[in-house]
Amino acid sequence: MEIQKLGDLSRWRVHDEKALFFSDHKVRTIRLDVRASAPVHVYLHTNPYGEIVDEFLTVLPVGLSAVEFLSGGCSLVLDSTGPLSYFSPEIEAIAFENVEEETFTTIANRRERNPEVEWMEFLMNQNINSRMAAMDAEFERRMMVIEERNGNASTSDKSGGSGVGVHIGAPAKRAKQSNAQASAAIPAATDESGASRGERGSVPAGEEPAPVAKGEKP
Incomplete structure (x- = not known):
């Protein structure tokens, strides 16, 4: 046994041979439920200014049936030889009545500082x-x-110094002395007896030493 669910009968509307208008909105799925005692021809009406007038869509059988389609807003015409009723959430007004006077919602105001x-x-x-x-x-x-x-440390390392301790940087070079200054500055070395090395076997200036025979002492 097939069970047909009609829902709330007060929500069904009797068709008055006028076009059914669906509001312009974003594209969505539109569902239309129909109760008819004779076959129903469905036409796409859409006008004014939307063009397409009375384009045939489909035929709904006798009894309870439904048609669904995608649209952003249009109008339909239902043609039948017998009485019919329709229902669609698109054309149903939805309202909520607050039956309770007591409310638990409070607005918290910011306390002044x-x-x-x-x-x-x-x-x-x-x-x-x-x-x-x-x-x-x-x-x-x-x-x-x-x-x-x-x-500063890196510059001192590049200049040649170690960069650590008292002496930082390269030591200063001494100037070279002339031969006369060097001879005057060096003192005569003495031997253990105290006699100058220049006194033993020294030759007066301007005189050559006497030749010494081989094997003889000077």
């Missing part, structure tokens, strides 16, 4: 910002000092 407290918070924020700025400046200054020290 003491202006003196807000002023103190503003001053505290200003002090925090100034301290943070001072800390950033001090950090940058110390970083610059460290970079300068590292730069």
Whole structure:
């Protein structure tokens, strides 16, 4: 046994041979339920200014049937030799009635604050910002000092010094002395007896030493 669900009978409307208009909106699925005692011819009417007038769509059988289609807004014409009724959520007015007077919804208003407290918070924020700025400046200054020290150390290493200890850099070179100054500055070396090495076997200036025979002592 087939069961036909008609739902709420008060929601069905009797067709008065006028076109059924569906509001213009985004494209959606439109459903139309029909109860008829004779076959129903469905036509696409759509006018004014939407063109297409009375284009045949389909035929609905006797009894309870439904038709669905996609559209953004149109109008339909139902033609039947017998009485028919229709129902569609698209043309049904939806309203809700509040039967309860008591409501549990409350609007929470923001409590007013003491202006003196807000002023103190503003001053505290200003002090925090100034301290943070001072800390950033001090950090940058110390970083610059460290970079300068590292730069001086690198320049001293390039110049030849070790860069560590008291003597930094290459030692200064002594100037060369002339032969006369060198001879005058060097003292005569003495032997253990105290006699000058130049006195033993020395030859007066301008005289050549006497020849010595082989095997004889001078």
